[in-house]
Amino acid sequence: MRRSHEPISWSLFGAGGMLLAFIGPGLIASTLLLGWLVQDPQALYATLSSGLQHPLTRLATLAVIALPLYHTAHRLYHGLHDLHIKGPTWLLGGFFYGGATALSALCAFWLFTL
Amino acid sequence: MRKPWQPQQPRSWWLRNPAYRRYMLREATALPLLLYTLLLLAGIVQFSRGEAAFATWLSWLQTPAGLLLQGIALAAALLHAVTWVALVPKILVIDSDRLRIDPRHVLRAHQLGALAGNLGLVGATLWLLWPAGGA
Incomplete structure (x- = not known):
């Protein structure tokens, strides 16, 4: 039997869903508040710079980007089926899961070459 | 065929x-x-x-x-959080001979976790960036 990618894609979907449930609304509320809270962008830049010095902070930031990417890619991919939008599996799967993987890799590159 | x-x-x-x-x-x-x-x-x-x-x-x-x-x-995100946490006890079923946890406790734990995570994050942002205090 051909091996299914479902355990991997569902694990990433589940992890992203859990992360979005636990910090998603709080994160979005925080960036909405930034405009009123930040009077000096340079000071915020310095604060974030020192925070991102630690590799664990970079790893956590990568998780906050990559896991929601896989979560939303999974839901949109299966949403196409619900809407009766058909296409070759390799193309649609490649677009959603491949896109999430490519953007996660780019994010890792940007974070770890800071 | x-x-x-x-x-x-x-x-x-x-x-x-x-x-x-x-x-x-x-x-x-x-x-x-x-x-x-x-x-x-x-x-x-x-x-x-x-x-x-x-x-x-x-x-x-x-x-x-x-x-x-x-x-x-x-x-x-709010709709996602509410629907996701409501589904957790149906997917995360801890019911083996060695460990049994009531689904209501699984639900309650995740509700409290999501509240703490989200309110904690907004609180931390306000505490770090409140105009009187810092950046």
């Missing part, structure tokens, strides 16, 4: 039943959440390009389009 039976289902199947409409709304939360994640990713790119580029990204957050995206994403 194989001739599989093709079930006939109208494309608008989900519009007729309120439970199906709620299901589609829940799945649709992924779209604004994806766009918001891309906005955050753009923030990382701008951050990597230096102070001035990062300040530009901060100003994007305050444009009408930025505020609209964040507003819709906030509503989507």
Whole structure:
């Protein structure tokens, strides 16, 4: 039997869903508040710079980007089926899961070459 | 040659039943959440390009389009959080001979965790950035 990618894609979907449930609304509320809270962008830049010095902070930031990417890619991919939008599996799967993987890799590159 | 039976289902199947409409709304939360994640990713790119580029990204957050995206994403994230946490005890079933946990406790733990996570994050942002205190 051909091996299914479902355990991997569902694990990433589940992890992203859990992360979005636990910090998603709080994160979005925080960036909405930034405009009123930040009077000096340079000071915020310095604060974030020192925070991102630690590799664990970079790893956590990568998780906050990559896991929601896989979560939303999974839901949109299966949403196409619900809407009766058909296409070759390799193309649609490649677009959603491949896109999430490519953007996660780019994010890792940007974070770890800071 | 194989001739599989093709079930006939109208494309608008989900519009007729309120439970199906709620299901589609829940799945649709992924779209604004994806766009918001891309906005955050753009923030990382701008951050990597230096102070001035990062300040530009901060100003994007305050444009009408930025505020609209964040507003819709906030509503989507709240709906996602509520529906996700409600599903957890149905998927995370801890019922073996060695360990049994009542699904109500699993639900309660995740509700408290999600509340603590989200309120804690907003609290930390306010505490770090309150105009009187810091950056």
